[in-house]
Amino acid sequence: MTAMLSAAAAIPRLRLVTRPAARLPSARSNWLRPLSSATHVTPPAAAAGAGSLEPPDLHRLANAARISLTLQEVEEFEPKIRQVIDLFGQLQAVDLESIEPSLRAGTATGSSLREDKPETFVNRDAIVEAIPSYDDPYIKVPRVLNKE
Amino acid sequence: MALTLLRGMRTPVSLRSNTGLFFNVLRPRLSHFTTRAESAHATEPKAVPKSIQLATKEAAEQKTQGFEAIIGIETHVQLSTVTKAFCSCPYDYGSQPNSTICPTCMGHPGTLPVLNEKVVECAVKLGLALNCEISMTSKFDRKQYFYPDLPKGYQISQFDIPIAKKGYVDLDLPVEFGGGHRKFGITRVHMEEDAGKLLHSESGSYSQVDLNRAGVPLLEIVSEPDMRTGIEAAEYGAELQRIVRYLGVSNGNMQEGSLRCDVNVSVRPVGQSEFGTKVEIKNMNSFSEINRAIDYEISRQIMLHKEGQADQIVQETRLWDESSQKTFTMRKKEGLADYRYFPEPDLPEVVLTTDYIDEISKSMPELPEAKRRRYENMGLSMQDVLFLANDDNVAHFFDSTLEHGADAKLACNWIMSDIAAYLKNEKLSIHETKLTPLELSELIASIKNGTISGKIGKEILFELIAKGGTVKGVIEEKDLVQIADPAAIEAMVDKVIADNPKQLEQYRAGKTKLQGFFAGQVMKTSKGKANPVLLNKILGEKLNAK
Numbered sequence A: 001m002t003a004m005l006s007a008a009a010a011i012p013r014l015r016l017v018t019r020p021a022a023r024l025p026s027a028r029s030n031w032l033r034p035l036s037s038a039t040h041v042t043p044p045a046a047a048a049g050a051g052s053l054e055p056p057d058l059h060r061l062a063n064a065a066r067i068s069l070t071l072q073e074v075e076e077f078e079p080k081i082r083q084v085i086d087l088f089g090q091l092q093a094v095d096l097e098s099i100e101p102s103l104r105a106g107t108a109t110g111s112s113l114r115e116d117k118p119e120t121f122v123n124r125d126a127i128v129e130a131i132p133s134y135d136d137p138y139i140k141v142p143r144v145l146n147k148e
Numbered sequence B: 001m002a003l004t005l006l007r008g009m010r011t012p013v014s015l016r017s018n019t020g021l022f023f024n025v026l027r028p029r030l031s032h033f034t035t036r037a038e039s040a041h042a043t044e045p046k047a048v049p050k051s052i053q054l055a056t057k058e059a060a061e062q063k064t065q066g067f068e069a070i071i072g073i074e075t076h077v078q079l080s081t082v083t084k085a086f087c088s089c090p091y092d093y094g095s096q097p098n099s100t101i102c103p104t105c106m107g108h109p110g111t112l113p114v115l116n117e118k119v120v121e122c123a124v125k126l127g128l129a130l131n132c133e134i135s136m137t138s139k140f141d142r143k144q145y146f147y148p149d150l151p152k153g154y155q156i157s158q159f160d161i162p163i164a165k166k167g168y169v170d171l172d173l174p175v176e177f178g179g180g181h182r183k184f185g186i187t188r189v190h191m192e193e194d195a196g197k198l199l200h201s202e203s204g205s206y207s208q209v210d211l212n213r214a215g216v217p218l219l220e221i222v223s224e225p226d227m228r229t230g231i232e233a234a235e236y237g238a239e240l241q242r243i244v245r246y247l248g249v250s251n252g253n254m255q256e257g258s259l260r261c262d263v264n265v266s267v268r269p270v271g272q273s274e275f276g277t278k279v280e281i282k283n284m285n286s287f288s289e290i291n292r293a294i295d296y297e298i299s300r301q302i303m304l305h306k307e308g309q310a311d312q313i314v315q316e317t318r319l320w321d322e323s324s325q326k327t328f329t330m331r332k333k334e335g336l337a338d339y340r341y342f343p344e345p346d347l348p349e350v351v352l353t354t355d356y357i358d359e360i361s362k363s364m365p366e367l368p369e370a371k372r373r374r375y376e377n378m379g380l381s382m383q384d385v386l387f388l389a390n391d392d393n394v395a396h397f398f399d400s401t402l403e404h405g406a407d408a409k410l411a412c413n414w415i416m417s418d419i420a421a422y423l424k425n426e427k428l429s430i431h432e433t434k435l436t437p438l439e440l441s442e443l444i445a446s447i448k449n450g451t452i453s454g455k456i457g458k459e460i461l462f463e464l465i466a467k468g469g470t471v472k473g474v475i476e477e478k479d480l481v482q483i484a485d486p487a488a489i490e491a492m493v494d495k496v497i498a499d500n501p502k503q504l505e506q507y508r509a510g511k512t513k514l515q516g517f518f519a520g521q522v523m524k525t526s527k528g529k530a531n532p533v534l535l536n537k538i539l540g541e542k543l544n545a546k
Helices: A002-009 A026-034 A058-064 A071-091 A124-130 B002-006 B053-062 B115-130 B232-246 B287-306 B354-362 B368-377 B382-389 B393-405 B408-426 B437-448 B454-467 B471-478 B485-500 B500-507 B514-523 B532-544
Strands: A139-142 B022-024 B067-078 B143-146 B154-157 B164-172 B179-194 B195-200 B208-211 B217-223 B259-269 B281-282 B316-321 B326-332
Touching: A058 A071, A071 B281, B067 B232, B067 B287, B115 B164, B115 B179, B115 B217, B115 B232, B115 B354, B143 B326, B154 B179, B164 B232, B164 B368, B164 B382, B232 B259, B232 B287, B232 B368, B232 B393, B259 B287, B281 B287, B287 B316, B287 B326, B368 B382, B382 B393, B382 B408, B393 B408, B393 B437, B408 B437, B408 B454, B437 B471, B454 B471, B485 B500, B485 B514, B485 B532, B500 B514, B514 B532
Parallel strands: B281 B316
Antiparallel strands: A139 B208, B022 B195, B067 B217, B067 B259, B143 B154, B164 B179, B179 B217, B195 B208, B259 B281, B316 B326
């Protein structure tokens, strides 16, 4: 997650983009970082054609991200998101057919696996302290019924 | 991350004290379920006796009604590794809530997952056991959704490149359900992490989260939709349980939640190539429940078809209610969930070498299917075969007994009858008793060569299983050697006849059944040691002479 945030900050600012990148990283601005298409991500659309990407359905996106927007905010953000998506749309013009996707930074030399040996985290108290609503020994949350 | 999660939530108006019972969120309110304690070694009991030939009968019934059922099963197996999948927290079932946690499995910002090598090993083992193609490289993906028991807001799973795919499992249906061999396809096996536990109070306005289980490694096994009846599905589940226990990758307890099955059922008219609408069924806590739930659902769907209300069958999740023996709607599926999968950037690809896979392949134990075929070739009946191969410990004990020279059928009989009864009573596993395979083979040999009678053998068995020791030792100690000397038996018979003139008269008068009485008396005198065959021969001669 942190990797994605820094990536967002690193997007070159074109003249069309006004403020978003400068905004403080509140929970809301998290979704300004570019997400690829709303459905699962395999290389975005040859369908959209080189040079353009479908902008996401904002209502659906906000719902998926559990962020509530006012109608005004939807109007405000829609063009800004479109601009960000268009940036990536420009990248579609590049032929990447024969290039391996760069999914992560670096390649581990040696094993990236961990031995199956237990370690008790010593500062459990600090974790518990950080829980906003703690009903010993449970984390208390509002009643939730469905995954949807 | 916890903060972002709670931002949109309203704080509860009143905080009530803990009243009422707490239920797992998936249970419907119609009844509550208590957890049943299950011995870790006992295999799933097959309750609900049904008439013979039921599996084939049911399938035939469906066909005569003109329909066939298509069943697919998704199984989640919780691995019995020491630590979690992506952090070094230990995991113990039943620990104090929120005690086996750390910032990584709690999903705190700045933490990174590191894959547990044991998880890969278990995945490859299981993939091989299920005859799958193992992917030399596979990757992890993020499956994103919001739920209180999912700390990161996503589950690390494998989406398009699982570690194993295209396998199959062989099994035999239980004799009492009609028997028969089946082969079911396995679509894929992949690695993922478990979520925490969500409990919510019956009355309260809040729910409670325990994240001990968050991050525990799971293997998800997706079957091809090859099953056609409830019993086929139940037996598939039972075979997966057998396999994971044989391999030692999981204890496969449905009650504990280390083996979970979600079933998809649809029906279609025979001959139609398109599948009918698929209904998911959850909340089955044992294999027999899986069996009954599926059979119920199949009849429900066929019934709707027949009433011309096939459109009432919608894609949804239904819960099985054990008390009413029905399935109920849990929620209608509002379109497919949008998990926004993308490759997990924090984890490298899982790369395997052929050497690694070969090493694991060599270390695999003999699997249930191989055992069943081997026992079948010994000439044992299917019923015997299924019993012996069901529990790895029993099979091992049986094999050891044979190694000491015992006859297969006899050893099997002892294990299935007297020994099994004792184990059930004492709630023990076969390797927890004091009986050794060597002594069992000694016992069988002693009976075979006439040293002791079968009846005495049972007594000795009881001694050995409860207190240990050797067959020879017990025989000596209790003076149990069978009396097979004809002269000695004759003497006893003469005395018994002389002592019971009245019965002798009755016998001579025609009441030949009294031979049993005389035999009993001789047995009593000999403290059960008289050889029964010889006794009856001599007795018969004496009674009918004169």
